[in-house]
Amino acid sequence: MITLPGAGIVADSGVALDWTPEVFQPEYWRRRGATAGQAARGRGAVLFMETEFGEWAFRHYRRGGLVGRILEDHYVWLGMNRTRSIREWRLLKRLFEEGLPVPRPIAACFQRRGGSYTADLITRRIPGARPLSRHLAEAALPDSAWRRLGSCVRRFHDAGVCHADLTAHNLLLDHGGQPWLLDFDRGDLRPPGRWRQTNLRRLLRSMNKISMENAATQFAPANWASFLEGYGESSA
Incomplete structure (x- = not known):
């Protein structure tokens, strides 16, 4: 830990x-001509x-919901070890070292202002990876891809990883069809339980929602059945 004023x-x-x-x-990187899109x-x-x-x-941490309209990117200070960025970086580091398909954590920062703080996280970009939601908006995925996705999620669950926002936006597929999982903000490790x-x-719910919002989304009950087959269950 690098401690600064x-x-x-x-x-x-x-x-x-x-x-x-x-x-x-972000301006630090823009001045150096190092930005490559967003x-x-x-x-x-x-x-x-x-x-x-x-x-x-x-990624700069931002709040959602009604609170986010007021505080936007400020969080209540409860100590260094409870800051969002430090917690996520440490969890990512552990998962990465265990060989789970997560981005390599590079660095995390918090900046305190009185009783609140802001937070940032830097990870390694996964080459060619795109959200599952984008893939589904373009073409149907084969059963084998759904089974790989189910198997991927099962690996995390078997490792005790509870993802706080498991959606089609945080599950990614790279060019080779390898699944990845992103955004472990508020995620934690738990013993087996109903949280799975x-x-x-x-x-x-996430996949059903994007299907309703975009008629082009290629998602059907048979896809979910293949996902669960990969996960190792017959029903959710």
């Missing part, structure tokens, strides 16, 4: 960069950067 940073020891809060400002995700946009260490994805079924129902 009003801020704290954790970073991959293999990345030799002078880590300061400035590094977690993608809408969740409550904000993810900025992509091309660095000497590879392609990175930068809650996770699956959340994912199913």
Whole structure:
């Protein structure tokens, strides 16, 4: 942990960069001509950067709902170890080291302002990976892809990982058809329990929702059956 006045940073020891809060400002990368586009995700946009260490994805934490309209990107300070960015970075680091399909965590930062703080996270960009929701808007996926997705989610559940927002936007497929899981904000590790079924129902609601919002979405009950076959169950 790098402790600075009003801020704290954790970073991959293999990345030799002078880590300061400035590094977690989009303008820092724009001045260096290192930005490489962005993608809408969740409550904000993810900025992509091309660095000497590879392609990175930068996310600034933002609130959702009614609270988000007032506080936007500020969270109540409850101590360094309870900041959103540090918690997610540590969880990602553990999952990455266990070989689960998550982006490599690069660095996380919090900046405290009185009784509140803001937070940022940098991860390695997954080459060629796109959200499941985008894939479904373009073409139907084969049964084998759905089974791989189900198997992927089961791996996380078997590892005790409860994803707080398991949706078709956070499940990705790369060019080779390999599934990945993103956005572990508020995620945690738990013993086996009913939360697994809650996770699956959340994912199913997500896919049904995007199907209703976009008539081009290629999702049918048979797809979910294949997903559950990969997961190792016959019904959700």
